[in-house]
Amino acid sequence: MSEIKPIGLKQAKLNDAFWTPYQELVKQVVLPYQEKILNDEIPGAEKSHALANFRIAAGMEEGEFYGMVFQDSDVAKWLEAASYSLAVHPDPDLERRMDEVIAIVEKAQQPDGYLDTYFTIKEPEHRYTDLLEGHEFYCMGHMMEAAAAHYEVTGKDTLLNVARRMADQIASVFGPDKRYGIPGHEEVEVGLMRLYQVTGDPKYKDLASYFIEARGKDKDFFAEEKEKRDFDVFGMDPRDLDYNQSFAPVREQKAAKGHAVRAVYLYRAMADLAAASGDGTLYQACRTLWKDILTKKLYVTGAIGASGELESFSVDYDLPPDRAYAETCAQVGLVFWAKSMLDIEPKGEYADIMELCLYNSTISGMQMDGKHFFYVNPLEVNPGLSGKVFGMRHVLPERPGWYQCACCPPNLARLLLSLGRYCWSESEDTVYSHLMIGQTAQLALADIQVESAYPWDGQVRYTVTPKTEKEFCLAIHIPGYIADASLAVTVGGKPQEIERRDGYLYLRRNWNAGDVVDLHFPMEVRRLYGTIRVRDTAGQVALARGPVVYCFEGVDNGPMLQALTLPRDSEITAEKGEGELLKDCVVLKMKGLREADSDALYRSAPPQRTETELTAIPYYLWGNRGLNQMRVWIRE
């Protein structure tokens, strides 16, 4: 494996017509809103009590624990996202408020380093007795991620030290030659790897490695733990080893199973550990799981976790559009993991999936007001059925406001505000650009400015200012849908031969300050077809243009979208959208056919079709214009 490294949080600053408004929205609306939620200052919103839990655990006020067992993680994710926000836009007032929160967190930490307000307040005697559902490791893992981010961005080590004490406390109880234990919800492995990344202290990597390698070794662990326990949080079946990926040691797992968020958090940690330890076999284990998802368990929007039961992967090729779970967090986690894979090996498929999720099934989780969020990201909704009938009750046709199990909104916030770090990796002699997002990046080998019309136009310019005079390679990810023949690359205006390997365009030279690389490629509408092994999309087609997958909404296309067909030879034109929601994006127009309605439930007369105008809008924007039907897949 090559020596590729991620970049730091402050090295890339986005300036992109597509993504900067998202970062602004998160900074201006989502983060402040979340902060108020954590403080229970939003009238009418579901009570959070998350910060109050910390104050109570800290002895700063009296009261009872309230909320989900993993309520602490809301505070951690906010601290993490707010740290990224400081990297994007310095904000002394926000930084001060964060310090206040961190002080509370610090006080809530127990003298031995343990930190979990649920167990501290409510069941101190039950610490670490319910690893299956107790979520202690999960909450602490998130606090470690927050600590790493806060330290990296601000240089302050208060929260970092909290996290280190926390990790040390865990290591004093669990590990080789100590107590056996694995988290029911993976996350602490990621947090520990982040601690390792910012401190360089191998003990965190070792503890992450312990948890990763211990998983699946003792198949009776959760059941025996439950036997000994006299309380139960969710009543999960401790023998459902698929659910939490403990059905086999991770190196022996051949298929992605169980709760999708848990799964991708684990896989990310495996990749991070493989990168840090140069462990090729662990990377191969990641590859196996990656391929399994890519070839059998991925929605066309990049979403994963199809099953409406237990937020899980379903069986191979079971990808129902209308009953999808496709949790926002799962796609966020898939982006995390894809980036970790890129930091081991620059392969186009990793960047392709990262891009697919980013432009589609992650941001679809958020209303454009920044205050309503989807947990579930279906590829088809039908008001009257979705959210109402058996098998579809989880599929909401409109984004609700803040909800108690508030995992997705802060997850999206932390992804969007740290997007810069997903754009780049570096090795000693190569800069890898994974995403064509406008920005200025200060990298080890060069400062690079990117100007991008992506995803709406295929025009991207890299202006390179090398740090020293030295030959190095600029490797730019070219999305898989762009054929070599349709790609034009110039350096300093001179056309280049395309040297493209595994999804990356490699440009090696002695760069001069101000060297300009221009990429041009046509943005063509693509019809996408699913393998016939996927029952639900047989005979149907989905549309994409660039990385953006499209959908049809009732508001544009009238009632009963199932009546529509799109002939294979129908020309599709891309147009600038109209109206507040669509004015900055490209919509698709085409002629389709509409099947006539009929009162009779069944009839022998074949259906009649008439020509009609169809409009498709970017999938990520669906559900922003009131309750209506939506479909990504349309009959051909």
Next chain:
Amino acid sequence: MSEIKPIGLKQAKLNDAFWTPYQELVKQVVLPYQEKILNDEIPGAEKSHALANFRIAAGMEEGEFYGMVFQDSDVAKWLEAASYSLAVHPDPDLERRMDEVIAIVEKAQQPDGYLDTYFTIKEPEHRYTDLLEGHEFYCMGHMMEAAAAHYEVTGKDTLLNVARRMADQIASVFGPDKRYGIPGHEEVEVGLMRLYQVTGDPKYKDLASYFIEARGKDKDFFAEEKEKRDFDVFGMDPRDLDYNQSFAPVREQKAAKGHAVRAVYLYRAMADLAAASGDGTLYQACRTLWKDILTKKLYVTGAIGASGELESFSVDYDLPPDRAYAETCAQVGLVFWAKSMLDIEPKGEYADIMELCLYNSTISGMQMDGKHFFYVNPLEVNPGLSGKVFGMRHVLPERPGWYQCACCPPNLARLLLSLGRYCWSESEDTVYSHLMIGQTAQLALADIQVESAYPWDGQVRYTVTPKTEKEFCLAIHIPGYIADASLAVTVGGKPQEIERRDGYLYLRRNWNAGDVVDLHFPMEVRRLYGTIRVRDTAGQVALARGPVVYCFEGVDNGPMLQALTLPRDSEITAEKGEGELLKDCVVLKMKGLREADSDALYRSAPPQRTETELTAIPYYLWGNRGLNQMRVWIRE
């Protein structure tokens, strides 16, 4: 309303190439098997204990109640079916064994007339305190049906008297000016109407009327009942008034809702009461519910109750083939109800639905070995998904053996053995033939012999021998799919003008002994299309020939049935089937297209199709050749 009457159980004796083997199978295999089950004499089968419960309640042996709260109904349904069997084939030994069972039932009846072994053995203090889930009325209703059948067939009144005492006991507790109460599972209304039909005693009709009219009047009844109760059978929500059709008084109900079996049992009782009391507005209430089902909630196989949750009707036009519930009992109940409607008004749509259910989604519930049964009758199964994944766990791809909640097998048995009574109604001057089933029928106006090649060929002969010399009408139901123009009718070899009103061909004349009516019509294959309001079948076609709906199975058509399309112009030929299962039926052969398989989950290349031979078999025979995929609907 005209004065139409059903016929008695002994008046029609089938002699039909299609149905007689079913009656034989039930008599030779199903009934003896069920009898052994009730006696716990089948090694390895799920324990029934149903007769033991009666013996224990009778004080004949010691023991505990075992089984479902409605276990008694298994005995009642067997007694009912066995009574019908005696009508078809006298069998003194069976009759003697039935008398022994009846003697036990009689002994189990309490001195005051109450009869329910669950409450008698297990919770005598809780009698009638859980009408929501206790199923006492349900079990007693079935015993009333059995009693009416046994009396009608054998003339013996032991069980009838048990049933009368039972009804009297109920009437001593519930009724106008007595305690308010309605059954959580309708059935006693039907039983009471049957008692009324065989005894002519109006008190049974009055009690049925009470229960029917009281329903939906006190919306708090079940909730208040639950409040007072310190036990709970299934934990049903007493506020789910849709579930048991108590959301409104029955005359105000505009839509079929809730548990489908309960619903159609209620509707049947409403129709029986409307007929008995000449109540036109109650009949109109039935019509409203009938139309609701017919136009919004009926599968193309005649199945009802689409929802996999609580065995219920789903919302309008929600008819997923692969997630159907479509309980065998619901279709059996729909046949019961349709016949009751025909005994009020001879309308083709009632007979059409009766026929549709009979030839498709009732008998699909039984394996051709008579020992394996489907509860759920899907229109699509996909091994690996069906029975396994969320939303489809109830959809078994193979018929299991006897199961504890054994409602469907005896329901099918009683329907098949009493099929003769579904073939005819009579008024003073008209004989109505509802089904073209070969038989000899001794009716009030005439003896009629029917020779029928139906459903495989359109040749049916009625030989009429009038009882007295008198002009009367023979009204023959002509299935809705047969156009007047394609129907040839001769009487005594002379072609007749077709006088067809509302689905019936009316032949009025002075009949002479031996007059022969011949019907000829071509049996053409029909392509059926669902209204586009049904999402799941958009762009798909189903095939039928005569009343028989067809399906495609993997064993004939190879893997991945979703890859198949049937072009609209493809010729379909009907052929005699081959092999043990298919030798007596007609199969369909046609050229279709098969979409090529592809490893990639998504691709831009449009799917390629190649021509292939397709075979469709009658739907009712599906699942008799091992585990494989099945679809009724195929892409066009």
